Amino acid sequence: MNSYDISLGGKLECSEAMCKSRLCQLVTGGSPDKRHKVLQRGDRLSLGDGACRKVWIILYGMAAICFGLADGRRQILGLETSGHIMCGMNNGGQNGSWIEALTETVLCEMDLASLGSPAYPGGPCRDGQRLVSELFSVIHQRLEACSAHLVTLGRLxxxxxxxxxxxxxxxxxxxxxxxxxxxxxxxxxxxxxxxxxxxxxxxxxxxxxxxxxxxxxxxxxxxxxxxxxxxxxxRLPVDIPDFSSTSHVSSFLTAVSAPSFSRDGAHS
Amino acid sequence: MNSYDISLGGKLECSEAMCKSRLCQLVTGGSPDKRHKVLQRGDRLSLGDGACRKVWIILYGMAAICFGLADGRRQILGLETSGHIMCGMNNGGQNGSWIEALTETVLCEMDLASLGSPAYPGGPCRDGQRLVSELFSVIHQRLEACSAHLVTLGRLxxxxxxxxxxxxxxxxxxxxxxxxxxxxxxxxxxxxxxxxxxxxxxxxxxxxxxxxxxxxxxxxxxxxxxxxxxxxxxRLPVDIPDFSSTSHVSSFLTAVSAPSFSRDGAHS
DNA sequence: CGGATTATTGAGCCAATTCAACATCGGTGG
DNA sequence: CCACCGATGTTGAATTGGCTCAATAATCCG
The missing domain is CATH 1.10.10.10 (Winged helix-like DNA-binding domain superfamily/Winged helix DNA-binding domain)
Structure with a gap:
């Protein structure tokens, strides 16, 4: 049914391997659905609608987060691969800000405004907190990458x-x-x-x-x-970011999310 | 008792005005306490302990988020004022990454590892979610600022x-x-x-x-x-970021946090 | 007031850009 | 199959924006 099931040989269940942050699983309940979007090389997705209403997790492929200036100059803010997040921008509306697929790319789109709805499994409180914890972690990773890139452009x-x-x-x-x-x-x-x-x-x-x-x-x-x-x-005066490890993320998740999980039963 | 109570004329209750995100209020229960730190101009606070374990909200003053390269070059990642957040970094350990006060600055320090503890008001589930929602919002703002600065350094x-x-x-x-x-x-x-x-x-x-x-x-x-x-x-090809408005943040908060609030009573 | 720090200005240099010519690659149609 | 074309990549020459080094000026602070 889905075109990417064919072109990628059925690799696209929302497995832990594909969506490391498991955010996608939390949202979809583990099965791929309409939230998945397939982009072909060159396809664009606008980010600058004036607020952060949606986030996208890359399940497969590679995409660039782009920002365009009024006079045509372009800056690529990030080159993102599986497990990375991208989110809406508040600024960048008039000058343009978008995601551009560099390869065939599969995204899981999450509408923040609907995350609070009862449609999500596990109940609004318990999984809601976990969801938002995961969201924090993955966006923190994005912030780290952005900070590192800032140093690259500013001082290398x-x-x-x-x-x-x-x-x-x-x-x-x-x-x-x-x-x-x-x-x-x-x-x-x-x-x-x-x-x-x-x-x-x-x-x-x-x-x-x-x-x-x-x-x-x-x-x-x-x-x-x-x-x-x-x-x-x-030859470099900086460390290479390590994308294989997500331990620093789970440390925060354990800290904020898990304790509340275990006490959740006792609480209600 | 606290030196900043004197020097700033008692302006430092953790009021809504001081801590716009109200994160600080959520953590401290509305009253200033030991989590508040005062930095004098030039004082530093290390960020690069290898993981994001703490975040700091600026209540008063102005601070620079700094990153040092092995050879002494320095890049300032952000110039932050009241209501802004700063958080730990995973990279930047060996080369150094720190907060540096530019004026007398008051921070509210939050240890992420202890945010899940029952010490916080309102119960672990309900306010835990709100807490982490606020945290998401404020860190998203930081990401936006960082992205905008990236464009500045890359293309202006x-x-x-x-x-x-x-x-x-x-x-x-x-x-x-x-x-x-x-x-x-x-x-x-x-x-x-x-x-x-x-x-x-x-x-x-x-x-x-x-x-x-x-x-x-x-x-x-x-x-x-x-x-x-x-x-x-x-004379500029970009928009000036608007720091006075936080409406885009609350839109997400309303979306994720508030609905779960209202259904919380019905749920438990 | 004196000394240290910070800021300004100039001269020369070098890294990165601009502009231009040419080469290579990939795809399409004769 | 190969000739052609547009898109992409490479290389050179000239230019320039920002840096380095150095001297001087302004400001801060004990």
């Missing part, structure tokens, strides 16, 4: 930015091939430039320089091989 | 950045004097530079140029008069 030079970008993408999308790391970037040089606050030619020049220094190879236009990822990372 | 040139900064500060701190707007900046040129991803000399040069063009006046080192704030804002 172009070579450092590109190096950090490659290391970050390698950690997110790469797979080991012997000693090397192989990845495919589902975006153009212009997308990379708009993410890093640079321009296309600069990206190209730095890629060429890194290639000449044998830090990266480009088997094709979109494919990248990094012979020694650790060596690349050592 | 130095003149635009400084102009935006002045307009933003004027909206936050300024008071009208006839047609003009008067404000005092509680920070050095270096702080401004670290906020805008520029250096001290550049800030100084742009201030001088704006002065020559009669867009601003500098009655003293820290005081600024803007003859026509609207004219200044018209």
């Amino acid at each position: 030079d172009s070579t450092e930015r590109v190096t950090l970008f490659l290391a970050d993408m390698a950690n997110r999308l790469g797979r080991p091939v012997g000693q090397s790391t192989y990845l495919e970037l589902p975006m153009t040089r212009e997308d990379i430039a708009d993410y890093l606050g640079l321009n296309t030619e600069t990206i190209s020049r730095i890629f060429s320089r890194l290639k000449k220094n044998r830090l990266v190879q480009f088997p094709s236009r979109s494919a990248i091989t990094i012979p020694d990822l650790k060596a690349l990372e050592r | 040139d130095s003149t635009e950045r400084v102009t935006l900064f002045l307009a933003d500060m004027a909206n936050r701190l300024g008071r009208p004097v006839g047609q003009s707007t008067y404000l005092e900046l509680p920070m050095t040129r270096e702080d401004i530079a670290d906020y805008l991803g520029l250096n001290t000399e550049t800030i100084s040069r742009i201030f001088s140029r704006l002065k020559k063009n009669r867009l601003v006046q500098f009655p003293s080192r820290s005081a600024i008069t803007i003859p026509d704030l609207k004219a200044l804002e018209r």
Whole structure:
């Protein structure tokens, strides 16, 4: 029935693996439904309706959160993959603010205004709190990513930015091939430039320089091989964000949500 | 007893006016207590303990959220005033990440790990959800500010950045004097530079140029008069964030928190 | 008043941009 | 199959915006 069931080989139950935060499960009760949206590469979803009324969790694929200035300049605020959240913006209405799919992307859309309704499983109080805890955690992650990116744009030079970008993408999308790391970037040089606050030619020049220094190879236009990822990372004055771990999130969840769970029964 | 009761003339009950989000009230039950911290100008509070375990709401004053790179470079992530939130960071541990008071500042510290305890008024379920809703809202505001700043650093040139900064500060701190707007900046040129991803000399040069063009006046080192704030804002390709309104927050609160309030009685 | 800190201004330099030419890739139709 | 075309990527030359370094000025504070 759903087109993505076919194109992705039925991988899209709202499993824990797909939706790490389990927010999607909380909202849908564990089964995929109309809240799931499929975007094809290039498809856009507006964010700037004047308030944060909806959030979207990425279940599959990769999408860019974009912001457009009045004169056409564009800044990509984040490059988001499975488990990441994106939410509505209050500003950015007139100049535009949107999500843009870089690959085929499946989202779970959540309307905040309806989250309080009795339609959600487990009762309005108990799961409501859990829901909003999860929402907090995942948005806190987004804030951390945004803060880290702010430092990148404010204080790293172009070579450092590109190096950090490659290391970050390698950690997110790469797979080991012997000693090397192989990845495919589902975006153009212009997308990379708009993410890093640079321009296309600069990206190209730095890629060429890194290639000449044998830090990266480009088997094709979109494919990248990094012979020694650790060596690349050592050139940076910042830590690479770790996307594999969500332990810091659960620590807060345990703190706020779980105790209230256990006492919930005693309370009512 | 508390030094700030004296120095600020007893203005510091945890009133709605001081803590717009009312998070502080939810946590403290409405009365100021040990959770309140007073920082003097220059005082620091570490943020990078490896996880988000605490959040701080500013009740009074102005503070900078800072991030330090291994080589000494510094980026100010945000300049926060009353009602704004700041929270722990997972990354930034080794390189440093901290809050720095720019004026005398009063904070309400909230330990996330203890928010679930029965010590909080109203019961663990009902107010727990409200608490976490408020927390979500205020952190969403922080994310919006961070996103807007990302665009500033990524796509605005130095003149635009400084102009935006002045307009933003004027909206936050300024008071009208006839047609003009008067404000005092509680920070050095270096702080401004670290906020805008520029250096001290550049800030100084742009201030001088704006002065020559009669867009601003500098009655003293820290005081600024803007003859026509609207004219200044018209030079920008972005909207000035509106800090006076919190309506977008309450819309979400109403959506998630209030319905569960009303059904809470029926449920238990 | 004196010393330290902070701010301003100038000269020269370098990194990143702009503009332009050319190369490569992917897709389409003859 | 290959020729063609548009889109994307690369490279070079010239320009410029912002930085570094350095000297001077203003301000703060004991």
